[in-house]
Amino acid sequence: MARILVIDDEKSIRNALDEVLVYENHKVDLSSDGDEGLELFKNNEYDVVLLDIKMPKMDGIEVLEQINAKSPDIPVIMITGHGNVETAVEAIKKGAYDFIEKPLDLNRLLITIRNALDKSDLITETKVLKRKVTKTYDMIGESTPMKKVRDIIDRVAPTDARVLITGKNGTGKELVARWIHEKSPRAENSFIEVNCAAIPSELIESELFGHEKGAFTSAHKDRTGKFEQAHNGTIFLDEIGDMSLSAQAKVLRTLEENKITRVGSDKSIPVNVRIIAATNKDLKKEIEGNRFREDLYHRLSVIIIRVPTLNERLEDIPLLADYYNEQICSEYGMPKKTITEDAIEEFKKIKWTGNIREFRNVLERLIILCDREIKGKDVVAYSQPISKE
DSSP: OOEEEEEOSOHHHHHHHHHHHHHTTOEEEEESSHHHHHHHHHHSOOSEEEEESSOSSSOHHHHHHHHHHHOTTSOEEEEEOGGGHHHHHHHHHTTOOEEEESSOOHHHHHHHHHHHHHHHHHHHHHHHHHHHHHHHTOOOOOSHHHHHHHHHHHHHTTSOOOEEEEOOTTSOHHHHHHHHHHTSTTTTSOEEEEETTTSOTTTHHHHHHOBOTTSSTTOOSOBOOHHHHTTTSEEEEETGGGSOHHHHHHHHHHHHHSEEEOBTOOOEEEOOOEEEEEESSOHHHHHHTTSSOHHHHHHHOSEEEEOOOGGGGGGGHHHHHHHHHHHHHHHHTOOOOEEOHHHHHHHHHSOOTTHHHHHHHHHHHHHHHSOSEEOHHHHHHHSSSSOOO
């Protein structure tokens, strides 16, 4: 059942539509002119609007523009006479969903309404999914260190500057990289993540640059590498400090020439990629130990963003606790838990070696093991996964 607003100055049309739509189990509100229709629209929520083009006082095009300004996703179906088809087409250009000619073909009208509702449902589902995805990558915290990180992201994101993100494990380096991408002009294109520490050194070049069929024993077909997949988008090289020196040399060449060469090929392929790298290592020490190329370091570190540890932003713990409490309880389909003030204080006493990742795991453990409230004594009892003997 949908809620439908009918705006038409002809009483016979309004009554006919009311009878048909109510029979189809829809809830219908009727209006005889644009002013009254807009007032109803402002004070109620509708799934579809049926709108006459030619009306006294305010015509349908003007009403359409005001509806679209307030709720652009609500489908508006224009009702037009034979002489107003061109106007109806113009209305579609201005955002109307479709138009129906008088005398009304009720079967076509019902099909059009059904299609409009389907489209509206799809738009709603898409928005929900986008909110879920965006929520996954929320940056939580109002501490000075986090405000500084957000400020740098806002400044660097609109550019194509290369960024090196540093910080301890679990601080949220990937989150920073994703936000740089989401706020950049490349946001509509791919964000490709490569965990350099998780790929064997003998496979890293194939992973990054692709390979030709027959380039090595297991290369049974051509493969597109991560740089090609990230064309016009962003590639995130996580834990770049673990990349082999030979792969580093190829990455450096890519940065210099904006071209890649697949393993087993001598053909250059142009790529337009923004590179964001991250590491938990001190790359200057890695350079001193001849484990990382100094020239690559300088290429990557146009902008350096250091992500603070949780111990450096303890004032963010109440916000983080509330955020993850809601997220975890939602995932488990349970009511949100109450976290007491003494529990927050106990959280602040912990030395978080695993940072945000560890904090979330501890809170999840508490949510599972505690009843409605999470108290300070619970944090003390369950913050460590292994009990002391």
